[in-house]
Amino acid sequence: MAYYKYPAYLNPKDHPAFDAIAEPGSLTQNSGIYRCVTCGYECTSIEGAPLPPQYHHQHPADRQGPVRWRLVVCSAHHAH
Numbered sequence: 001m002a003y004y005k006y007p008a009y010l011n012p013k014d015h016p017a018f019d020a021i022a023e024p025g026s027l028t029q030n031s032g033i034y035r036c037v038t039c040g041y042e043c044t045s046i047e048g049a050p051l052p053p054q055y056h057h058q059h060p061a062d063r064q065g066p067v068r069w070r071l072v073v074c075s076a077h078h079a080h
C-alpha cells in the first residue's frame, strides 16, 4: 500500500485510468504510483516512459503470475 501523511494533498477521483491493467514494459499513460496486481509491489513511473518489465521483480511462491501494473496514485500536473 502507498503511504501518505496529509490527506489534504490527495483527492479521490472516479476515473477509468484507475481501472486499466497495463502490461509490463508498456508506455506509462499517467505519471504516478503503480501497483503490481499480482503481488502488490509498487513503483513510480513517468508518462511516456515504459513501465517496469516482466523481470522487474520476483513473485513469491504463493503469488505466482505475470507482472501487471495498475495506477493507484496519479500526479496532477496542474495547479490547484
Ligand SMILES: [Zn+2]
Residues within 6 Å of the ligand: 036, 037, 038, 039, 040, 041, 057, 058, 059, 066, 067, 068
Ligand atoms: Zn508483482
